[in-house]
Amino acid sequence: MEWFNDFWSTYSTLVFSVGVHALLALSIWLTLSCGLLSLANAAFMGVGAYVSALLTLHLEWSFGSVLLAGGIAPTLVALIIGAPVLRLSGVYLAMATLAFGEVVRITVLNLEITGGPEGLNGIPLATEGWHIALILAVTVYGLARLRRSKVGRAFEAIKEDEVAARLMGINVDRYKLLAFSLGAFIAGVAGALNAHFTFFISPREYGFENAVDILTMAVLGGTSSLIGPMLGSSILTLLPELLRSLQDFRSLVNGAVLVLVVLFLPKGLWESRRIRAFFKRLKGGQA
Amino acid sequence: MNAPQQPNLLSIRNVGKHFGGLHVLQDVSFEVPAGSIYGLIGPNGAGKTTVFNLITGLLTPSAGQIDFQGQTLIGLEPHRITHQGIARTFQNIRIFKEMDLLENVMVGMHDHLNYGGFGIFLNSPACRAAEKKARERALELLSWVGLDHKADMLADNLSYGDQRKLEFARALATEPKLLLLDEPVAGMNPSEKTILMEEINNIRNRGYGVFMIEHDMRFVMGLCDRIAVLNFGRIIAEGTPDEVRNNPDVIEAYLGKEDE
Amino acid sequence: MLEQQLLNALTLGSVYALFALGFTLVFGVLAVINLSHGAVFMVGSYAALAMVSHLNAPLWVAMLGAMVVSGTIGLLVDVLVLKPLRARNAPHLIPMIATIGVGIMLTSAAQGLFGAEVLRFPEDVMPAGEFMVGDVHVRALEIAIVAIAFLLMAVLFTILKRTQLGRALRAIAESPKAAYLLGINVEGLFHITSFVAAALGGIAGVLIGLNFNAITPFMGQPMLHKGIAVIILGGMGDIRGALIGGLFLGFAEVISKAYLSSQMGDAVAFGLLFLILLVRPSGLFGRKLERKA
Numbered sequence: 070m071e072w073f074n075d076f077w078s079t080y081s082t083l084v085f086s087v088g089v090h091a092l093l094a095l096s097i098w099l100t101l102s103c104g105l106l107s108l109a110n111a112a113f114m115g116v117g118a119y120v121s122a123l124l125t126l127h128l129e130w131s132f133g134s135v136l137l138a139g140g141i142a143p144t145l146v147a148l149i150i151g152a153p154v155l156r157l158s159g160v161y162l163a164m165a166t167l168a169f170g171e172v173v174r175i176t177v178l179n180l181e182i183t184g185g186p187e188g189l190n191g192i193p194l195a196t197e198g199w200h201i202a203l204i205l206a207v208t209v210y211g212l213a214r215l216r217r218s219k220v221g222r223a224f225e226a227i228k229e230d231e232v233a234a235r236l237m238g239i240n241v242d243r244y245k246l247l248a249f250s251l252g253a254f255i256a257g258v259a260g261a262l263n264a265h266f267t268f269f270i271s272p273r274e275y276g277f278e279n280a281v282d283i284l285t286m287a288v289l290g291g292t293s294s295l296i297g298p299m300l301g302s303s304i305l306t307l308l309p310e311l312l313r314s315l316q317d318f319r320s321l322v323n324g325a326v327l328v329l330v331v332l333f334l335p336k337g338l339w340e341s342r343r344i345r346a347f348f349k350r351l352k353g354g355q356a
Numbered sequence: 357m358n359a360p361q362q363p364n365l366l367s368i369r370n371v372g373k374h375f376g377g378l379h380v381l382q383d384v385s386f387e388v389p390a391g392s393i394y395g396l397i398g399p400n401g402a403g404k405t406t407v408f409n410l411i412t413g414l415l416t417p418s419a420g421q422i423d424f425q426g427q428t429l430i431g432l433e434p435h436r437i438t439h440q441g442i443a444r445t446f447q448n449i450r451i452f453k454e455m456d457l458l459e460n461v462m463v464g465m466h467d468h469l470n471y472g473g474f475g476i477f478l479n480s481p482a483c484r485a486a487e488k489k490a491r492e493r494a495l496e497l498l499s500w501v502g503l504d505h506k507a508d509m510l511a512d513n514l515s516y517g518d519q520r521k522l523e524f525a526r527a528l529a530t531e532p533k534l535l536l537l538d539e540p541v542a543g544m545n546p547s548e549k550t551i552l553m554e555e556i557n558n559i560r561n562r563g564y565g566v567f568m569i570e571h572d573m574r575f576v577m578g579l580c581d582r583i584a585v586l587n588f589g590r591i592i593a594e595g596t597p598d599e600v601r602n603n604p605d606v607i608e609a610y611l612g613k614e615d616e
Numbered sequence: 617m618l619e620q621q622l623l624n625a626l627t628l629g630s631v632y633a634l635f636a637l638g639f640t641l642v643f644g645v646l647a648v649i650n651l652s653h654g655a656v657f658m659v660g661s662y663a664a665l666a667m668v669s670h671l672n673a674p675l676w677v678a679m680l681g682a683m684v685v686s687g688t689i690g691l692l693v694d695v696l697v698l699k700p701l702r703a704r705n706a707p708h709l710i711p712m713i714a715t716i717g718v719g720i721m722l723t724s725a726a727q728g729l730f731g732a733e734v735l736r737f738p739e740d741v742m743p744a745g746e747f748m749v750g751d752v753h754v755r756a757l758e759i760a761i762v763a764i765a766f767l768l769m770a771v772l773f774t775i776l777k778r779t780q781l782g783r784a785l786r787a788i789a790e791s792p793k794a795a796y797l798l799g800i801n802v803e804g805l806f807h808i809t810s811f812v813a814a815a816l817g818g819i820a821g822v823l824i825g826l827n828f829n830a831i832t833p834f835m836g837q838p839m840l841h842k843g844i845a846v847i848i849l850g851g852m853g854d855i856r857g858a859l860i861g862g863l864f865l866g867f868a869e870v871i872s873k874a875y876l877s878s879q880m881g882d883a884v885a886f887g888l889l890f891l892i893l894l895v896r897p898s899g900l901f902g903r904k905l906e907r908k909a
């Protein structure tokens with residue numbers, strides 16, 4: 070057990086980060102699975118982080134209710150901006166959500182209550198390992214159920230061909246809003262969890278770069294299944310630790326990964342169909 | 357075949373559509389009776405697909421009325437129109453290529469799966485039962501078009517003819533009262549055509565209304581109870597295949613354009 | 617006071633327009649949102665700085681050099697990244713995601729090479745003169761910036777309007793397939809467009825670097841966001857729209873900084889962008905498209 074305690078005291082933050090990043094990657098996976106490229110998830114995470122931290126600091130709410138509020142606040146925002154924003158498609162949607170993210174960041178930067186550029190300090194360390202593990206497990210389970218239901222099929226249909234999906238009787242606008250706001254909820258909870266183990270949050274953590282980081286994790290892992298985003302987020306969280314010696318060039322790796330994956334692994338690292346086919350072949354070979 | 361007092365399923369009255377200055381449809385009127393196969397023919401660019409787009413709500417007519425079972429379709433969103441009981445296939449096939457065949461058909465059943473979010477999350481018995489039933493029904497529909505043995509194949513890997521059949525099954529999955537088929541046999545070989553012809557006949561005998569656009573004259577004449585002929589956005593003839601075949605305007609429209 | 621602000625606005629606005637012009641040109645011709653354009657802008661200003669301070673090049677040589685360096689990067693991005701994606705017929709969001717990666721790489725490389733701290737042009741290379749016009753304090757630098765920006769834009773407009781090359785580019789913007797059938801060397805023009813667009817982005821970087829005399833690896837990001845605002849304002853792919861939109865943003869920003877708060881100046885661009893996307897997704901000057909079946 071000694072070695073575990075040593076390991077944990079050194080690496081717990083890293084393990085926590087892997088979990089939180091997995092949640093974020095899953096949140097963007099959800100919107101991508103509906104064919105929406107939204108760059109707002111970092112901002113939703115920020116809203117969750119700030120709302121939960123403020124509730125903890127000023128109103129001393131319990132951790133459970135703080136987490137819930139951290140999820141609900143960005144969901145409400147998503148519901149409000151969703152109706153107009155989701156009428157846009159493709160790059161226009163990406164641009165609008167990017168602009169929304171900047172508006173959120175600049176607002177947080179200028180508000181008194183959020184501590185401006187300095188952010189919020191002294192947030193109690195309430196997050197524990199099992200919180201993250203449990204929430205991640207519930208999220209993965211929920212998303213897996215969703216995927217195998219009519220909702221998951223509707224998302225996929227919308228992603229592939231919106232017009233055809235409409236004519237199958239799918240209320241496309243409503244399902245897009247569902248994907249967008251559920252994604253916001255997951256990102257918000259991730260933000261709340263994150264705020265309560267880093268002690269300190271600032272607007273810098275929720276900008277465009279972070280939105281792109283989240284996207285990179287999902288794209289690297291692959292979006293054809295739930296395993297992809299988790300794999301991608303683990304790799305991209307751990308990689309910089311292994312590449313510590315690179316110092317200033319660290320994010321160079323992130324950028325290169327994004328480009329190389331897009332060029333050479335269009336479906337990401339974990340492509341469920343290919344992997345299933347592989348196992349089928351293995352079995353076939355034995356039989 | 358149909359008693360004259362049989363109610364009309366679909367009624368199109370004085371419909372016009374223009375895109376800017378381009379008048380694609382003018383004063384188009386006809387009625388599609390229930391329980392029959394109705395055909396819409398006409399040269400390329402006559403406006404046939406546009407008629408389907410207006411019926412399914414992808415476009416809004418510039419003038420006129422479209423009623424389905426006595427209720428207007430105008431102003432309804434496409435998914436609501438599907439909900440009313442109209443399904444369609446596309447001239448340029450639009451299946452979901454990244455899904456397998458079973459999933460494709462199950463997307464069509466969307467409206468008829470009545471479980472909620474909690475059911476999904478908790479994997480409730482009602483939800484499981486509904487999914488199981490949907491899967492069985494989807495397999496049945498696939499077997500109607502002879503694709504059940506390929507149910508877990510990726511739709512993208514299907515041949516052209518099979519993709520059309522899949523689209524057909526997917527449209528049936530919405531449990532429509534009226535099925536709109538946009539050139540269902542385009543690109544099929546003669547034997548596939550014959551099989552599909554039989555299939556469409558079966559569909560009608562199962563109680564569906566069928567309204568199809570088709571270029572293949574032999575196919576249309578052999579299958580349809582009534583036919584409307586569209587030329588340059590206007591209906592130039594309407595009636596039984598025999599009436600239409602012998603209509604001088606139709607002969608001119610077609611002969612003027614060489615054999616279609 | 618107002619006149620002074622207007623001069624500021626004109627200076628900024630003309631550079632925004634120049635930057636956005638390249639951005640929108642790539643979208644118009646290649647149908648790609650090139651999100652590495654901000655990083656290319658940043659590279660331009662570092663390139664000029666390096667030439668001035670390490671090679672003792674005169675400023676105008678450094679400007680030309682910066683255009684060549686950023687242009688080459690733009691060309692490389694097209695050849696190495698965008699072309700394979702075109703060949704694969706990748707869905708249109710994919711190239712955009714790839715250019716995000718390129719942008720991160722360039723930014724990170726600049727940070728590694730030059731450090732994260734603010735660098736400045738040496739005093740002696742900056743155009744020095746200043747004078748008063750009425751109450752307005754005018755720097756020669758500002759005159760030079762506006763003049764260079766408008767000169768380059770005039771050249772670009774003339775090429776697009778009057779030459780064979782311009783006609784070919786407009787044909788591609790209409791339909792690459794049709795242009796190809798007409799015998800136009802589409803791939804070659806994609807490369808040229810990428811080079812020119814990035815070169816314009818690069819010189820915009822030099823001009824902004826001079827104007828504020830501050831260069832950092834991160835200067836590309838806010839500029840990219842402004843570029844996005846401008847081309848959506850002006851209509852994506854619309855050259856004239858980019859010019860008007862750029863100037864408009866310059867004015868909107870300077871005025872709101874002067875009369876609201878300095879931070880809010882940045883929010884203005886996005887607030888505007890956000891609103892316009894909601895009200896008129898095809899831009900203020902763009903036409904609306906009907907949904908196609």
Ligand SMILES: Nc1ncnc2c1ncn2[C@@H]1O[C@H](COP(=O)(O)OP(=O)(O)OP(=O)(O)O)[C@@H](O)[C@H]1O
Pocket residue numbers: 375378380398399400401402403404405406407447906907908909
């Ligand atoms: N959304 C649209 N915007 C502008 N014009 C359109 C649109 N849809 C169709 N048209 C035009 O309307 C005319 C009729 O098109 P439509 O597709 O209905 O013809 P069609 O009879 O189905 O022809 P085909 O036999 O080739 O399928 C064509 O000239 C077409 O270019």
Ligand SMILES: [Mg+2]
Pocket residue numbers: 404405406447
């Ligand atoms: Mg047609």
